[in-house]
Amino acid sequence: MIITLTDTTSSQVASRLVVVREEGGVVALGRVLTLVVLARGRENVERAIAVTNVASREHPSRVIVINTGECGDDDGLDAEIRVGGDAGASEVVVLHPRGAAVADQDTLVTPLLLPDTPIVAFWVGATPGNPSAEPVGRMAQRRITDLISAITDTESSHAARESFAALARNYRPGDTDLSWARITTWRALIAAELDLTHTDLTSIDVHGAPDRPSMYLLGGWLRSRLGVPVHVHESSRIHITELALNFADGPVRFLRPEGSSVATIRRPGQPDQRTNLPPRTDTDCLMEELRRLDADETYASALAHAVRSL
Known part of the structure; x- marks a missing residue:
């Protein structure tokens, strides 16, 4: 089931998620972590959801996906709540921020975080040079990049090596890349x-x-x-x-x-x-x-x- 919310706020999304769980008889007690995914563009959003849906069978989680690739001109937030067959063993919240809201990633996710569970950040389609300095990266105990997903067909091998070198230069405990x-x-x-x-x-x-x-x-x-x-x-x-x-x-x-x-x-x-x-x-x-x-x-x-x- 997919529930779409337009011109909303993170707090309103969190409240709606509680209602959806209560109506469906689902509890969040079995969730072992909050996985915050930062995906560039809708294609990477859907790819990330497909990957996390399967991974959730081993690691039941609340998955929060932020679409960082479609900023728009006006400020605002659209969202989707996915549960049941559209979310694997997790519950998935997809956030589509617009305008200035794109930069406030930590503020966006805070009302949606599960209490007393670890936070894992996962980047898809774009890899920051310093993950631990990113707004969500500062909140996370574990930071997972995927450098390969950020390499475009036109990007030179030199640019790819520079991105890899930046990850090494800015490494902090808790960082990793899927290449490992x-x-x-x-x-x-x-x-x-x-x-x-x-x-x-x-x-x-x-x-x-x-x-x-x-x-x-x-x-x-x-x-x-x-x-x-x-x-x-x-x-x-x-x-x-x-x-x-x-x-x-x-x-x-x-x-x-x-x-x-x-x-x-x-x-x-x-x-x-x-x-x-x-x-x-x-x-x-x-x-x-x-x-x-x-x-x-x-x-x-x-x-x-x-x-x-x-």
Whole structure:
């Protein structure tokens, strides 16, 4: 069910939400957090809602989506309340601020926050260079960016790297980017390989797109954990397609062609081994990041080392 409110206020939206819950027999006691999504434009609003609806099955939340991409000339606020099948296991409030209201994001969401629950901020379609300095970012215990969603088709790889460098420069405990969760399966695969008996590791090569932070984060994680040279090689592919662990007796290579969900592990003098390594969805990544609300020190270390490859 979708209820549309025009020329309203956040307090009026909150009051209407209480009425809707009471009429539907729904309580907010099972909500574990308030997820505030800042999405640029209606396309990103709907994309964010689709992702959070699925993620809410694991993390029941109150989701507040602010459309930051359609300012308008007059000051005001339109809103939608989505419950039931249109909101997954959450209740979703969509705010469409106009004019000066766009800048007052913290004021907009305050009447709608669940009491005594953590606040998580999630940016879709635009990534601030300093998330913790943003109005909603200052309120949140956890700040999740999605740099890939902010990269346009016309944006250069240099601009993408500059945005990534800004996130590293302005990092504060509680920050993370979905690119970190996108390489979780890669990190698990590499860790399993390093548990096997090998000669000394001398260096590592990573191949991926120059405008994708996942490649740099993976390189930064390896450099921070293993203390060996990590060489990042730019390619025209979207995802990480190849990684080589260079041991004294020869390289162990992980190959995943673009568009494939299967990786080939190639070891010296052994038959090739195939293993599942599908690209992760935005929903998978968001659910993973919502499982922890404290500072991710491993991500912080990987981020600090990753910028050395830019």
